[in-house]
Amino acid sequence: MEKTKLILDPISNGKAILLEEYIYEINGYLIRVPKSFITDGASVPKSLQWLYNPYGKYINAAVVHDYLYSCYNNTGINRTLADKIFRHIMQETGVDNKTVRRFYAAVRCFGETSWKKKILNEGYKDRAIVDHTKEAKEYYNFWDKILGL
Template structure:
């Protein structure tokens, strides 16, 4: 069980990547293959928490598989999230990080189809994750906003100082 092939991707733009060789995964009962050309943003992590969980890492293949399973609707959201958690374990993601990532995708699915026992586990994990993440996330968000304000103030100055033959300076964007 686990991934049966290496991940080969090609950058499309600053956010998205395309799978360039099939990414195989053998589950307990089924096999899945992320096809060539599948478009991914790796792990969809809110910007204020990328300090803890970057958009890519040892869990990148699991994140791509999860995105593929959700978009292809080969399995239910609950099963896709469960396969994501198992793939994270098989990629040697630590237990706390694995469960936080699973709780985030379950929350993103609005907890549809969750049994009462799984809901209780989710709530325990969510409370601990929120307690751990709240202060750093607020601090990072405040400084991201501050940096965005600085960029907005400096942008007109930088734009007016353009030299011949250079590309225009991109407008600052606040991404969350």
């Protein structure tokens, strides 16, 4: 659930800057995207921007997802969870199911190239598509209790 209003100001090259901190709540957990964070909206290939505007109805999810993929993410949330949060926010903000499925599939398939090194805590790093290690189970059990995704 959106806790503050998303206020973006276009800058250049299809990017925008947050004019105020943006806070989104999932099951009581607050994700805080800092003021002055720069986003490119939804990372839609230029050839598809006639169909999917990078700043369409899914912009709230895209901004949070961009932040979680950035080097400023110190939450401990890894790429898998960031993608699930992206899907959750799109569903919660009323994006149609077909678009949610397409965008989620796109970030799962192509997001690895955008996944940045974290400055502080990058959380549990997936080692395989299906990882049954003790570390993985503990990590996902911890976040499942917090986020309930």
